[in-house]
Amino acid sequence: xxxxxxxxxxxxxxxxxxxxxxxxxxxxxxxxxxxxxxxxxxxxxxxxxxxxxxxxxxxxxxxxxxxxxxxxxxxxxxxxxxxxxxxxxxxxxxxxxxxxxxxxxxxxxxxxxxxxxxxxxxxxxxxxxxxxxxxxxxxxxxxxxxxxxxxxxxxxxxxxxxxxxxxxx
Numbered sequence: 001x002x003x004x005x006x007x008x009x010x011x012x013x014x015x016x017x018x019x020x021x022x023x024x025x026x027x028x029x030x031x032x033x034x035x036x037x038x039x040x041x042x043x044x045x046x047x048x049x050x051x052x053x054x055x056x057x058x059x060x061x062x063x064x065x066x067x068x069x070x071x072x073x074x075x076x077x078x079x080x081x082x083x084x085x086x087x088x089x090x091x092x093x094x095x096x097x098x099x100x101x102x103x104x105x106x107x108x109x110x111x112x113x114x115x116x117x118x119x120x121x122x123x124x125x126x127x128x129x130x131x132x133x134x135x136x137x138x139x140x141x142x143x144x145x146x147x148x149x150x151x152x153x154x155x156x157x158x159x160x161x162x163x164x165x166x167x168x169x
Contacts, residue, residue, distance in 0.1 A: 004058035014133030025059040078142035122155045
């Protein structure tokens, strides 16, 4: 089965040249695009549309550092977020603190402060991805990466909640 990296002829590694990725993506789109199959039967066009959808999905996966790390973890035999919903004990305190702060926030400045704190924690967590993804994927390292990815997912859920609150205001 072809994975996102091999679809673009890339090595399975965290570091990716995004300019090269985009070039490979555009070539893959051109090759898979249904408009190039106008003389073929419907089944070929449908297959091309599915192929193009896969190319688009794989490009978005590899282009995003968090989803790229998630893919590398799963390809190395690590657990998915659904299989292992753990975070570090230090981060458990952060989760509780952020939820409490969110529940107590009343003024616009409270919300701005909370949003700033969440973005700062996200950047800090995302900054750890290159290092964790560049070391050999031992069982312990897979667990550490899974915890970090779960932390990032939690912070993204807080950010979504904040955006939803802004929309309702």
